[in-house]
Amino acid sequence: MKKNKKIIIAISITFIFIIGMLGFTIINIREKMDSSAIDLTQNLLDNIAHQIANYNDQDEAFVKKYSSNFKNLNTQQIQQQLNVLVEHYGYLNAIYFLNNEGIDSHGNKVTHADLPYQDFKNKDSTFSPAINGAYGVWETVLQMPVENGGMLYVEIPFSKYSQGTDLTFYNKTGFACLIDSGSKKIVLTSKTPNVIWNYMQDADELLKEVGFNEKEIKENIYNSIESNESVVVKGSVQGETVYLSLRSVQEDCDWYLCGVIPVSAIQQESNLVLGMLFVAFVLMILSLALVIALVLYEIYQNMKKEKRRYEKTQLENAIYDATAEASDLFICLYDKTSQKLERAFCNSEDILGLENETLVENEDIFMHLLDSFFVGLSEQIKNNEIDQTCTYEAQRVHPLTQEKQYLRLIIKNINVVGKEKYIFFIANITNDVLIQDSLKMAALDAKQANQAKSDFLSKMSHEIRTPMNAIMGMSEIASHYLDNPERLKDYLKKISQSSSHLLSLINDILDLSKIESGKMALYEEKFVLSDCISDVFGIIDMQAKSKNQQLQILSEEVVHDILYGDMMKLKQILINLLNNAVKYTPVGGRIQLVIHEIKSVNKKLVNFEFLIKDNGIGMSQEFLDRIGQPFEQEKNQFYGQENGTGLGLSIVKNIVSIMGGTMDIKSQLKKGTMVRIQLSFKEGEQDDYKDKDKLKDMRVFLVDDDPMVLQDVGAILEEFMIHVDTALTGLEAFHQIEDGFKQQNDYDVVIIDWKLPDIDGVHLTQMIREKIGREIPIVFISAYDFSEIEEEAYAVGVNDFIEKPLFKSRLYHALVSLKNETHEESYNDSSLSNQKILLVEDNELNLEIAKELLEMKGVTVVCARNGKEAVEIFKGSQLDEYQVILMDIQMPIMNGYEATQAIRLLERDDALRIPIIAMSANAFSDDVQRCLDVGMNGHIAKPISLTSITQTIIEVLEKGR
Incomplete structure (x- = not known):
C-alpha cells in the first residue's frame, strides 16, 4: 500500500508540474506572438508610409520634368499645358506664374493672393502643409520653379497618395490615416466604412477617442514623431483594447501615419495556437487520467487476482x-x-x-x-x-x-x-484528400487570376487602339472624299460607330465595377430591335472586313420588333460576343448571328434566342469551366496574339444573369464556338402599327435565294394585308414581274436581294427598268455593306436600301415611306429655331462643342461656367426668357444637382416649369434616376452628338406642352 501511495503522490506532483509548465509556456508564447504581431504591424505601416512617400517623390519628379514644357509658350499654350497636366494626371489644379502674372488650368487669371498657399519660404521645389482648398478636399501645393524664371504651382489631393491601397491591414481589422503635423488635421483616411476617423477632423480628436486626452501625453507623442521616432501605445476604443502606432512618413516630412490595430486581431493567431495547446493539455490530462486509472486498476487486480x-x-x-x-x-x-x-x-x-x-x-x-x-x-x-x-x-x-x-x-x-x-x-482519408485537392485548385485559380489581372493593362492598350485606328483611318479617308457627300456620310457614320465602341470599352471597366459592387441596374425603355442589330452590325462589320471574314446576321420567325427593355445592355452583350468571334476567328473565317423569336407562355413577354457561331480557334474544356471570371483569357497555341481585356465574357455573363436570361457556350479547339443567349422583353408594339391599313391590298414581289427569308418576310407582309409573290432566282422573278406588267397588274414594290444565285440584284434592276419602266419602286435588301454598290444601284434605278435581317418595323416604315413617296424624319428639329437656351458647362471645349451644335439649328445660346453663375443668370432673366437649361453635373463652386435644386426653389412662376436637362458622362441608369430625382427633366450622355442633343430637347419640350 505504501508503494502504491508513493506512486499516486509521484503522479500527482508530475501532473501539477506539467500544468505549471504548460501555463508558463502559454504566457511566454502569447507574449512572443503579440510582440511578433506588433513588429509585423509596424512593418505594414512602414510599407504604407514608404508607398505614400514614393508617390510624393514621384509627383515632385514628374512635375519637375513637366515644367520644362512651359518655356517660350504663349498664354493659350500655357493654359493648354496646365489643362493637360490636371486632366490627365489626377491633379486638382495647376497655376503658372511669370512676371507676377498667373493663369490656372481653367484659363482664369490668378494673382499671388489667389494662390491656395502663399507662405513658401524660398523659390525652390517644395510642398506646402496640408490645406483644405477650394475643391473641398485636403490637398498639398507643390511649388516648382521653371527654367525661364516662372513658377509652377500644382494642387495635389491627398487621395492621390492612396493609390493601390485602402490603408487597411489584418483583413481590414486594422486601419491607418495620414495626419498633417503642422495643423494636426486628418487629411487621408481608409476607404472602409464605419471606421472611427471617417468622422474625425484632427489628431487631437483621434487621440482623445483612443484614450489619450492628457496634454502631457499628447505632447510626448507629438515630440517623438517630430524626432522621426515610431510610437506604439496601447489604448481603448469603444471598450476594445487597441494599439495606436504613429510614425513620420519620411524624414523632414510634414505628414505622419497613424494606425489603429485591435489587440484582438493581433492575438487571433496566438489564440489559435493557445487553443491547440489547450487541446493538447486536455489530451494530456486524459492520458494522465488513463494512466492513473490503469494504475488503480493494477492495484485492484492485485487485490483480486482471481x-x-x-x-x-x-x-x-x-x-x-x-x-x-x-x-x-x-x-x-x-x-x-x-x-x-x-x-x-x-x-x-x-x-x-x-x-x-x-x-x-x-x-x-x-x-x-x-x-x-x-x-x-x-x-x-x-x-x-x-x-x-x-x-x-x-x-x-x-x-x-x-x-x-x-x-x-x-x-x-x-x-x-x-x-x-x-x-x-x-x-x-477521402475528406482530407478532397480538401487538399480543393486547396490546390484554389491556389491555382488565384495564381491564374493574378496573372490575368497583371496582363490587363497591356491588353487594354490593344483593345482601345482598334477603334482608335478605325476613327483615325476613316477620318483620313473621309478627307479625300469631301466632294462626295454620300461616301463622306458613310465614313462619318463609321467613325461615330467606332467612337461608340471606344466608349463601350471604357464602360466595360465601369460595368465590371458596378457588377462587383452589386450596383448594376437595368434601364427599361422602348426600343427598336432592328435598329439595335443594325448598330451592332455597323460596329462589327468593319472589324470582320479587316480580316476578310464573312459576317452574316439572320432572323428566324421574328415577328416583334418594338420592345421594352434595356437596349444598351443588349447591344453590349452582342458586341462583346461578336467582337470575341472576330478576334478569335482566323482570316477568311465565318461568323453568324441568328436571331430567333421563341413562343412564350406569358403573352406579355417576348422571348428571343441570340445564337453567335464562328469557325474560329475554339476553347478548351478546361477554360470553359473558368469562363466568365474577370480578366480570364485562354492562352491558345493556335492563335498567335492574345487580344482582349478579359472582361467581355465576365460582363456578358453577369448582364445576362441580371436581365433574367441564360447563356450557354459550346466550343472545341480548332472547330469554333457557339454561344446561345436567351432573353425576355416586354412587348411594345400595340400602338406602332395602328395605321397598317394604309398598306392594305398593296402588291409586293420579294426575291431572295433563302427560303427561310421568303417565309418569314412573307408572314410579316401578309399581316399588313399585303399580297406577296416570291421567287428564289432573279430570272424567275423577272418573268413574273413582266407577266404582271403585261396583264396590267403591276406590283407596288419590288424587294430584291443584292446577291442572287443566277444574276445579281443590280442586273435584275437594270432588266426591270429597261423592259418595264421606272415607275415601280425597287428596294435592295442585303446583309452586307451597301457602300460597295450604292452608286451603281442608284444609277440603275434603285429607290431604297434595307439591311438584313428584315424586321417588322423596318419593313413597315420603308413600305409606308415608298407608298407616300417621301422619307419622313423621325423628328422635326425646325422647332428649335429661334429658341433661347441657357448652357451651363465648366469645360471650355465641351462648352464650345455644345454651343456650336445648338447654333447650327438656329438656337440662341447663353453660357454659364458653373452652377452658381447659372442660378444668377436665370434669376436676373425675364419671365420665360429661356426655353431650356442644359446643365452639366460635375462643376466647381456649385454642381448641377445643387444648381437645379436652387433654381426650382426660386420664387418665380417659371422656376418649376422650365425644362432642365442634364449633360453628364455618368450614364448608368441610377445616374439618370438621380438627375430626375433632383428635379431635372431629361439626361444626355457625354460625349454629346447633334442628334442626341436636339432630339432630347424636342422630346422634353413636347412633354411639357
Whole structure:
C-alpha cells in the first residue's frame, strides 16, 4: 500500500508540474506572438508610409520634368499645358506664374493672393502643409520653379497618395490615416466604412477617442514623431483594447501615419495556437487520467487476482473498440505464427463495406484488400518480411455505397505476451484528400487570376487602339472624299460607330465595377430591335472586313420588333460576343448571328434566342469551366496574339444573369464556338402599327435565294394585308414581274436581294427598268455593306436600301415611306429655331462643342461656367426668357444637382416649369434616376452628338406642352 501511495503522490506532483509548465509556456508564447504581431504591424505601416512617400517623390519628379514644357509658350499654350497636366494626371489644379502674372488650368487669371498657399519660404521645389482648398478636399501645393524664371504651382489631393491601397491591414481589422503635423488635421483616411476617423477632423480628436486626452501625453507623442521616432501605445476604443502606432512618413516630412490595430486581431493567431495547446493539455490530462486509472486498476487486480485475466480481456476489447469508433479507424490484429487474422474491431462495415466476421473467416478477402494497397503486400505479410512501421494509400470504390474513396493503411509490429503480431490501422482519408485537392485548385485559380489581372493593362492598350485606328483611318479617308457627300456620310457614320465602341470599352471597366459592387441596374425603355442589330452590325462589320471574314446576321420567325427593355445592355452583350468571334476567328473565317423569336407562355413577354457561331480557334474544356471570371483569357497555341481585356465574357455573363436570361457556350479547339443567349422583353408594339391599313391590298414581289427569308418576310407582309409573290432566282422573278406588267397588274414594290444565285440584284434592276419602266419602286435588301454598290444601284434605278435581317418595323416604315413617296424624319428639329437656351458647362471645349451644335439649328445660346453663375443668370432673366437649361453635373463652386435644386426653389412662376436637362458622362441608369430625382427633366450622355442633343430637347419640350 505504501508503494502504491508513493506512486499516486509521484503522479500527482508530475501532473501539477506539467500544468505549471504548460501555463508558463502559454504566457511566454502569447507574449512572443503579440510582440511578433506588433513588429509585423509596424512593418505594414512602414510599407504604407514608404508607398505614400514614393508617390510624393514621384509627383515632385514628374512635375519637375513637366515644367520644362512651359518655356517660350504663349498664354493659350500655357493654359493648354496646365489643362493637360490636371486632366490627365489626377491633379486638382495647376497655376503658372511669370512676371507676377498667373493663369490656372481653367484659363482664369490668378494673382499671388489667389494662390491656395502663399507662405513658401524660398523659390525652390517644395510642398506646402496640408490645406483644405477650394475643391473641398485636403490637398498639398507643390511649388516648382521653371527654367525661364516662372513658377509652377500644382494642387495635389491627398487621395492621390492612396493609390493601390485602402490603408487597411489584418483583413481590414486594422486601419491607418495620414495626419498633417503642422495643423494636426486628418487629411487621408481608409476607404472602409464605419471606421472611427471617417468622422474625425484632427489628431487631437483621434487621440482623445483612443484614450489619450492628457496634454502631457499628447505632447510626448507629438515630440517623438517630430524626432522621426515610431510610437506604439496601447489604448481603448469603444471598450476594445487597441494599439495606436504613429510614425513620420519620411524624414523632414510634414505628414505622419497613424494606425489603429485591435489587440484582438493581433492575438487571433496566438489564440489559435493557445487553443491547440489547450487541446493538447486536455489530451494530456486524459492520458494522465488513463494512466492513473490503469494504475488503480493494477492495484485492484492485485487485490483480486482471481478475476484478473477475464477483466483484462474485457478492458482490452473495450479500448480497441472505443479507439476505433472515436478515431474513425478500422483496427485488426494478425498473428504471425498462425498466419491468420484473429480479431477485427469496429467500423469495418462503414469504412470497408465488409463485416468483421467476413474478414476474419475468409482469409482471401482480407489478403486481396492488402494487395489493393500494394501489389504483393499479402505475400510480405505471410512471410513476416515487414519488420518496421509501414504506411500505404489506395483508391477504391466502396462496395455498398459505390462512392469513390481514399484509404490509408498503417502496419505496426507488436508483441503481446511474447507473441509476435501485426496490428493494422485502416482509415478513410477521402475528406482530407478532397480538401487538399480543393486547396490546390484554389491556389491555382488565384495564381491564374493574378496573372490575368497583371496582363490587363497591356491588353487594354490593344483593345482601345482598334477603334482608335478605325476613327483615325476613316477620318483620313473621309478627307479625300469631301466632294462626295454620300461616301463622306458613310465614313462619318463609321467613325461615330467606332467612337461608340471606344466608349463601350471604357464602360466595360465601369460595368465590371458596378457588377462587383452589386450596383448594376437595368434601364427599361422602348426600343427598336432592328435598329439595335443594325448598330451592332455597323460596329462589327468593319472589324470582320479587316480580316476578310464573312459576317452574316439572320432572323428566324421574328415577328416583334418594338420592345421594352434595356437596349444598351443588349447591344453590349452582342458586341462583346461578336467582337470575341472576330478576334478569335482566323482570316477568311465565318461568323453568324441568328436571331430567333421563341413562343412564350406569358403573352406579355417576348422571348428571343441570340445564337453567335464562328469557325474560329475554339476553347478548351478546361477554360470553359473558368469562363466568365474577370480578366480570364485562354492562352491558345493556335492563335498567335492574345487580344482582349478579359472582361467581355465576365460582363456578358453577369448582364445576362441580371436581365433574367441564360447563356450557354459550346466550343472545341480548332472547330469554333457557339454561344446561345436567351432573353425576355416586354412587348411594345400595340400602338406602332395602328395605321397598317394604309398598306392594305398593296402588291409586293420579294426575291431572295433563302427560303427561310421568303417565309418569314412573307408572314410579316401578309399581316399588313399585303399580297406577296416570291421567287428564289432573279430570272424567275423577272418573268413574273413582266407577266404582271403585261396583264396590267403591276406590283407596288419590288424587294430584291443584292446577291442572287443566277444574276445579281443590280442586273435584275437594270432588266426591270429597261423592259418595264421606272415607275415601280425597287428596294435592295442585303446583309452586307451597301457602300460597295450604292452608286451603281442608284444609277440603275434603285429607290431604297434595307439591311438584313428584315424586321417588322423596318419593313413597315420603308413600305409606308415608298407608298407616300417621301422619307419622313423621325423628328422635326425646325422647332428649335429661334429658341433661347441657357448652357451651363465648366469645360471650355465641351462648352464650345455644345454651343456650336445648338447654333447650327438656329438656337440662341447663353453660357454659364458653373452652377452658381447659372442660378444668377436665370434669376436676373425675364419671365420665360429661356426655353431650356442644359446643365452639366460635375462643376466647381456649385454642381448641377445643387444648381437645379436652387433654381426650382426660386420664387418665380417659371422656376418649376422650365425644362432642365442634364449633360453628364455618368450614364448608368441610377445616374439618370438621380438627375430626375433632383428635379431635372431629361439626361444626355457625354460625349454629346447633334442628334442626341436636339432630339432630347424636342422630346422634353413636347412633354411639357
